[in-house]
Amino acid sequence: MADPKGFMTTPREEWPRRPVAERVQDWSEVYVPGALLPIISKQADRCMDCGIPFCHDACPLGNLIPEWNDLVSREDWRAASDRLHATNNFPEFTGRLCPAPCEAGCVLAINQPAVTIKNVECAIADRAWTDGFVPPRPPDRLSGRTVAVIGSGPTGLAAAQQLTRAGHTVAVYEKDDRVGGLMRYGIPEFKMEKHHLERRLAQMRAEGTKFRTSTMVGRDVEATELRARYDAVVIATGATAWRELHAPGRELAGIHQAMEYLPLANRVCEGDLEASPMSAAGKHVVIVGGGDTGADCLGTAVRDGAASVTQLDIYAQPGAERDDDTEPWPTYPKIYRLSAAHEEARDLETAPAADADARLFAASTLRFTGDAGGHVRSLHLVEVDEHRRPLPGTGRTIPADLVLLALGFSGPDREDGLIDQLELAMEPRGTIARDRDFATNVPGVYAAGDAARGQSLIVWAIAEGRAVAAAVDRYLRGSSQLPAPITPYDRPMTV
Structure with missing residues (x-):
């Protein structure tokens, strides 16, 4: 451990995101380019090199997190890359896409903000590619199988x-x-x-x-x-095999599965299409489902130029802190998290009627209604209790020209x-x-x-x-x- 007092003297600092008004105008990654490396060595210093590192067990890959944190704090990037790749084939993917259960299991997270493990991982992976630490490793001989x-x-x-x-x-x-x-x-x-x-x-x-x-x-x-x-x-x-929503009006045009919508946006970025045939531009969008896929739809719809975007989550809004009685450390807690897409929706006020950012919590879809042409125009919802039972007198209707179902698989x-x-x-x-x-x-x-x-x-x-x-x-x-x-x-x- 390079700095025995690092976890006491250095506050948590994460990879900064680009301004919302700037990043929603393009499809580039939301983070400020080049802003991670200047902060990451000090952040790695916050790792306590625990005798029993629970981050190992929280990550199914068994990543050797304290080891590469120490190497990064000493700026030994080659050795850090070797230790990282010893357990993870694709750290540049996980460093961007994983929700970081390792940070929930960080011992420091018992009473302080966790070490920025995910950011350190991403920094190592990107530095490894820049410096040529990950050449191809073809086998010495073939097995014949x-x-x-x-x-x-x-x-x-x-x-x-x-x-x-x-x-x-x-x-x-x-x-x-x-x-x-x-x-x-x-x-x-x-x-x-x-x-x-x-x-x-x-x-x-x-x-x-x-x-x-x-x-x-x-x-x-x-x-x-x-x-x-x-x-x-x-x-x-x-x-x-995506999960379906069996609600009256589901047959109306304009109601699609998330994985019918998202690939088209990716094909636009690949250059296959000039514009998505399912674009949210100018439409009132409702996303049914509160998970990561729903958040991906949210960020995509914002970039499409939707007139409004609302996301429905059937669960109640979680608290900002871990509930030690129901979700004790080192489990991954269900807390209120603000993804980049939710931050964008909040700042741009894409859903003025939402509880927080673009989300309506404890909300269940009752039915859809459409126009004379058979196209969806509104979604009828009701608030529910912790057992998903409708609460009398809480029904309401929101406009919906495009409905995206993000209910999992x-x-x-x-x-x-x-x-x-x-x-x-x-x-x-x-x-x-x-x-x-x-x-x-x-x-x-x-x-x-x-x-x-x-x-x-x-x-x-x-x-x-x-x-x-x-x-x-x-x-x-x-x-x-x-x-x-x-x-x-x-x-x-x-x-």
């Missing part, structure tokens, strides 16, 4: 990179025209610019990983044919035929069944990530990818030296 990975989200990419580096010949199959899964077409550009993804994909290609885009396994190629062609198959298709989509063609066993909740080695009921076929775990965080996705790679390597060789940070049955720390 082949693996197909279906899906190119963080789970599929992590599994592919680990297996390629272990010497196996790996091909990643992706149904979309570009690699990246939700990181490509689900995460808005203002949260992570896609050049970070392209840079890592170039590294993987140089290491030997092959990518097959615009190929939907189950339709473009039979799943059984793929299984016969490869020594092992990893299913990492994600949880893409239940499991993998079965319409492509992949699951049925392989005759995979399924869990009652709609995810792919697997044993403690990530193996499905079909020999040589493994399942990882949201397709088997259910909807989760990017750090869990990468941890799943690393762990399933170790299981597949063991299946192909008889043993494996690849790290396996989690088991299929591990879960986040909760009460």
